[in-house]
Amino acid sequence: MDVTHNNDEGQGKNGIIEGIAHYQLVSAAYDKSRFGFGEEGVSMVYDNHAALYLSKPLPRGVRTHTIELEHAEFGPAMPYCGAARVIITLKENDAIRYNDDIYYQPGQVAGQEDRELKRFLELLTTQPLVDCGHFTVNKSGFAHDLKNGRPLPYGLQLLRGIVKGVHLYETGRPRPALRLNVDVNWVPFYPAINVVEALSAFGPLSNPDYQRFLGLYKGVKFTLSYRKTRTYHIDGIADLPADRLTFEKDGDTLTVDDYYRNEYRITLRYPGLPPLKLRSRAPDGSEHYLYFPMEVCDILSGQRLSRRRFSLLAPDFEATLIQTNCLSPRERADMISAAVHNVIQPPDLPENLLAAFGVELSGSYNDIEIVHRERPRLGKNLNFMRGVQFKINRYEERIEVRNWRLLVDERNVNGRVIDEFIQRLQQSAFRQGVVMDAPIVVNFDSNRASPPEWFDMFKAFRDQNVQLIFLVDSQKIKSHNMLKSCEQRFQVLTQHAVVESLRKMKSLDNVFHKMHTKLNGLNYKVDPEPCALKYSLDSEDLFFIGYDVSHPPPAQDDQRAKKVGLSSLNPSVVGVATNSAASPYQFIGDYFYQPSRQESVDAALLQTQVFTALIQRHKNRPRARLPSVIFVVRDGLAEGQYEMARNDELNGIKAAIAQFEPQWHPRFVFIVATKRHHKRFFANGNNNNVPPSSALSLGVARAFTKEFFMLSAQPIKGTSKPPDYVILVNDADFTTDELQGIIQMLCYNHQIVGTPTGLPIPVIQGHELAKRGANNLAQYIRLNRMPETADGSADTAYLNEILRYSGRYLHNQRFNA
Template sequence: MANITEFVKRPGLGRLGRPIRIRTNYFEITNLPASNIHHYDIDISPEVPPTLNRKIFQIAENSFYGIRAVFDGRRNVYTIRPLDVHTLDVTLPEDNTIRRPPRIFRIRIKKVNEIHMEEINRFLNGRGSISSNILTGIMALNILIRHVPSTTLNSVGRIFYTNQDSRPLSGGVEALQGYFQSIRPTPKKLMINVDLHATAFYESDSLVQLVVKILNKRSADDLRRIHDRDRTKLEKCLKNLKIYATHDENALNRRFRIFKVTNTSASNTIFDDNGNQTDVASYFQRKYNIQLLYPFFPCIVIRSGTYLPMEVCNVVEGQRYMRKLNERQTANMSKLTRPPQSHASKINQGIQILNYQQNQYMQQFDFRVSNEMAITQARILPAPKLQYHPTSRESIFTPRNGLWNLRDKKVATGATLGSWACAVFGNERDYPMSAIQIFIRELVTTCQDTGMNIPNKNPPIQHCNPQGPIETSLRQVWVKAGNLAKSKPQLILCILPNTGVPLYAEIKRVSDTVIGVASQCVQGKHMFAAKKLYCANVCLKMNVKLGGMNSFIDPIQVPFITQRPTILMGASVTHHAPGAENSGRPSIAAVTASMDAKASRYAASIRVQTGRQEVISDLAEMVKELLKTFYMTCGRKPDRILFYRDGVSESQFSIVLKDEIKAIKEACKSLDEKYKPTITFVVIQKRHHTRFFPINARDGDRIGNCPSGTVVETTIVHPFEFDFYLLSHPSLQGTSRPTHYHVLLDENGFNADSLQTLTYNLCYVFARCTRAVSIVPPVYYAHLVCARARFHASGENWSDPDTSEGAGGVARYAAVKAELLKVMYFM
């Protein structure tokens, strides 16, 4: 069965490293249905939302003569015994709370298919390839495990939320802890991956309280005057939010969506009431005998010409907050992360809540699940030897626990900084010249101790207005630097008064795309502290921005790169967050590539493409640019390409492989008809729910995570393709997330050990820190390039989500200056 997959089959298992046993958040399905599963398409008319569909279906089930049918809430129904029903009329009983009379629905049921379980077993045992029957079968089993929770718990997609664990995040938003569950095929078995998942929801409070929180006020009385900016922010936050009104018993359970917020207060919002002009406050006094407590609040519009005062509205429970979280909310969200012990016990609690054992639907399907987390073998790979400059006291060493520091070390190749200047965004009172000079002296000393060469120790310093015009200020500073050093400026050091995005983004837009000079930003508070450790970190970034190299791996330990000319490439595409205001916005694709035999220096290529499209459309040209740069740097064409591709979901593997490999080969051919380097194409996934828990406490780190270098390639991986999980970074907090590597094409003949070791070793040469990182640097750099490109949109289009300028309009992205693309300007 050589052709059971279009991708790469597992070339055997690795042997390197110290073996340990770990638990992982997968639960084995110990018994699958023996007989085939029947698949039906159902049509419920008149059409209603999925939650109501489920209610209707629950009533219909009584007519199935004891057959338990699972339903996805839309069109798909699965049973283990055939149904003998074709059409049904179902009466939804009257609802007294909303005075709604009984309603009759018609259900049409049509058999579409039978799912052959035998084919699923053949696939799991590596005797057959994936097919639509298998994919539908796994989908049916996913619906089976979701069926009961979806009728009892609040659910969003594959995640179920319980109300036990809610935490306020600020601004009227709270986090609910939920449980994610999904069935995954693994060698010889199916497993259920169960994990924790926190999601942001609107607090289900009175609308007035929500408004007070969104606008960050103490009480409703602080809102007697709502400024335009606040009103715009409010309308953005509330648009489409579901509410119910409390002033009228007849309307108590009716749900409305907020359409917009009025410009005028309730006492000044005038409408036509049967030929008489009246305001909303007076109308509510006359019609419902309600004297508004907050007549100064604006009203909400639920449809054109229909107004409700905010104080008679409550927020419907269980609505997801779909906007980007602000800094404070994000910080509060990150406090919800749990250390491994607590994470694992919470998952085990979830297994009790999901209660697979007592599920009557699963019993009828003869579907059984273990209550214990799966145990698997893992290995801890040895850390590589790192090299710094030979004159360092400690020039060659092996890091421990994925960490090291710069003490007694000099960078491998120190850049020379001769022409530079300092722009201080703030006035002389707040940023006195003496403090700036002390900081620059400390920075220069640290850079020189770390091996950089800085002949010009007193760069010109200029105070600039942080309110702008930024471009004019930076041009002036650039000219000063050039005039003083009598040579083209290499770097502008910028001191910033705050952590806000707008100023930083504008500095990067101007320096990267207008002037074409590297820039290094420093926050004012760090300048005043002038700590050596901080200066050392800034030095690492400055050195690579100027074309230097910080460290490299002992060449013997990365033979794949050092034996023959080899280029490493990393590719990523970033999309705007989903949502109406971002529709039509473009996506950004970036590819970065190594430029030397030590795989430490990288160049970048960027394109803007159609929004939310995953395949990189101009990949052939991007690869061609990078191959040319490699040739100009090394004087050789690479014999081999190792291409790491980020962010592709399994359903897109085929299309990405087909289109992008073709593009890479086209790029090579366009340079020379006979040029055919061997290609290995590996997809990297971080967005998954696999977690590791060491069984033996002494195998864990100080928090209780598996150590840096943990690799897993059995039990929870693909039944027969070449994939593995690698936990390459030391943990800072919470439960570490390993990275999933999946090989789609391999013309270089890697075995498990050689690819796992190379991938792990590369995680030690990320240029801007002295710790192993969680994904290979080429992809990490591609992420940074994408993030930076966001700031190159003219008109500050990326701006803060809470301001109105951020929405609408496709941004025009300016190109990064060619000379910067050859160095690591994005660090």
């Protein structure tokens, strides 16, 4: 059923306020119309916008139903509505028949199936949580319990959430099955309180820490207690208190305190506090400020604390949050069962809404068949130890370490600690058959050194042909970005360790594995299990491409960003890794910048990067034949973006192939790999994780989608989450066994740790390269201004020219190991 209304006054594009108002208004109309829009006993499900589902049709012969609400009838919606009267019109559409074949068939175009039933069931399993009143629910249907939160510093709360989704799954039967996926998590949220109350957590109101408050609360949405028809973002704080801050109005000079007393009959309780200050743009383009006393500003419910601010809450908060969400399989299974019960019958809600719509939700788990894959074949210098862990006995291709520098601040790092570190590192090298000379130790204060001092030192080391610079300092010193920025600028390899971690390490083997990998050594070889052995990396039959995107945090109230239609002025970064090094077992790569938060990867820039990698491969391995298959693994895509990747991004890669060799016509495999899903799998009656090398497909693969889940890594703690692999393109006609064998082999090819990784190494390196590009950009901006184009957006062409590794000395090495 379609819903229209005239409640637009004062709403603008404030989706949160709009959703609250619509829900309350439709609820008021439901109550006014005898609890059922003309038919008593009718239950409703509403998306807070334009789609309304009723458990019974409108009275016979009625296709349109109109309800008028006077302002006094708005009920809880009254503060959110600017209109004096609201007219709600319901227009009946065709009924949803649960067994109609149209909902269980693929669309004529992939990804364009009829999803009306799925959308309805998503809303149906969300509506009880909305109706019970103590869950905050976002647009994805994820709900967090406001009544059972844990207190956090500065007034924030840690809320337990229900993460769910409804999908069609292949089960081996003629018709796919509808299943509800449920997981649970703990997420930090801002409190729905007055701004003065929030500020009080930052010290006495006579002298609060305004800077720390803004660091944590800038960008948070609030509404005004006397007019809730709009939302605003906390942007800044005025320099003067409300009883001293003045402005001109109609020829009079008023304080903010006077203005609120005269205009709104509000006597401020805290006139000595400075108001919130917001930048605003007039219709003529001029900028001015709006001022709101803190005590009339109410923070909106349901706002999550962004990850980039975790450290502002507490230095170790991210680690604490990970630990909180790290539940044993038994604990998580119990919490999921409780969450399912909340969906069926939330507390304080007498009606079973699902039953009213004729839907039954089974509380039992689905039994899924697990396929146990063989472990990859290890090279001659490796042997399995316990489970999936393996030991590197001697490197495959060794690089001598002759000319390197060790940077330490001798005032903060004990000389005995450094001597012991060098000795232990040389012992690790000796065990691998690598010749390693002692470094030249350089006394360097990474905390106090100025940028020119960093630059002069790196320039001198570059002129001395230093192989690698190893910095050891404290975790309290934020020197990493400066070190890596200098690496990119002067093209000298770097490695960083903090003395606190070195003291805890029983062995420095992994530290040296990393150093040797950076220097282009090959630590080991791994080949696929027998079913895919013909596709081993040294067969040269496959060329692997992995990439990922790192987006900048959204800008808040940044007028220049709004001017050019961007959510942030900083660009997005794409990291691309390929096996184009001297050995096909080695993955190297680079990153590039593209306009901010663009959904797809720029096909032209991707083409350039892949073409450069093909040139690299030819120079490094001139005798290698052209691969018959291009194997692409991509991270970070939602289901709605699959078609975009299959068409736009893959076409960019194909263009690079044609540019490199017009007569070369390889086949393509394109797989999306992600751990960002909400499916959990348990073994042995929910008491255990599924073991490593487990693959799952039938019963968990979405209908009309070729996908499987496979766990390669051994979970150290908590409940495992096998990555989801979606096969977008398989021109090579690989079997599922072959694909799983190849991916499993890639997960064992990290070269640094003796255990498989959660995702294939091309994707992990793509992610790390994108992260490196973002960090190098952040450091560049600290020392320089962001280069801009005429419209105020970041000049990505210039950034790609000065901040990348391509075409420079280190581009042929795994600098980001």
